[in-house]
Amino acid sequence: MNAQQQDSWDKLAAAVVQPDSPAYGDERERAILTEAATLAMQVGSYLCFAGALLTALFGNILAPAVLILAGTVPSYSMMWYASRRGVDAHALAARAPMRSIGGAMALVTLSLVGSAAAIAFTIWQGEGILPGLPFADIGLSPYVGVGMAVGTVLGLTLAILGLAKDRRSARERDSAEAPDEE
DSSP: OTTTOOOHHHHHHHHHHHOOOOOGSSHHHHHHHHHHHHHHHHHHHHHHHHHHHHHHHHTTHHHHHHHHHHHHHHHHHHHHHHHHTTTTTTHHHSSHHHHHHHHHHHHHHHHHHHHHHHHHHHHHHOOOOSSOOOOOOOOOOHHHHHHHHHHHHHHHHHHHHHHHHHHHHHHHHHHHOOOOOO
């Protein structure tokens, strides 16, 4: 990518990442730092999703939404950065066996569905599932909770179908690109 193709986001990312910095060390050290950064990103995201579920169970509405957003920003930033440099993160993930990523997918899905369900319950009933924190009535109709629940189920269904299609496409593409052994 030449300097003319870089837009302001690419320049900002380069300033933050500083890919040519000697602080990354040699190839081995760079690889280990990449693994460590991935671990930190995943732990941070999992903590955000767990916090979203916990605050939703106590009847909060805004905090779970903010925590879910904060938990997804690192992943989307990583995918954007990789795609700008010609790496398809979805294709790489599709190569992994489901047993290696299934647990993480289940954990994230359950925490997001649980958070949405707890928020919907709070809107519907006017209080959280777990007693303790007072619920601030913000004047939402109970039908907002039903709409959120239906939207969550539809969104997750479409996301699961999309991921399955993406995995199948990536595997077909990989098998088509693999040289024939004769």
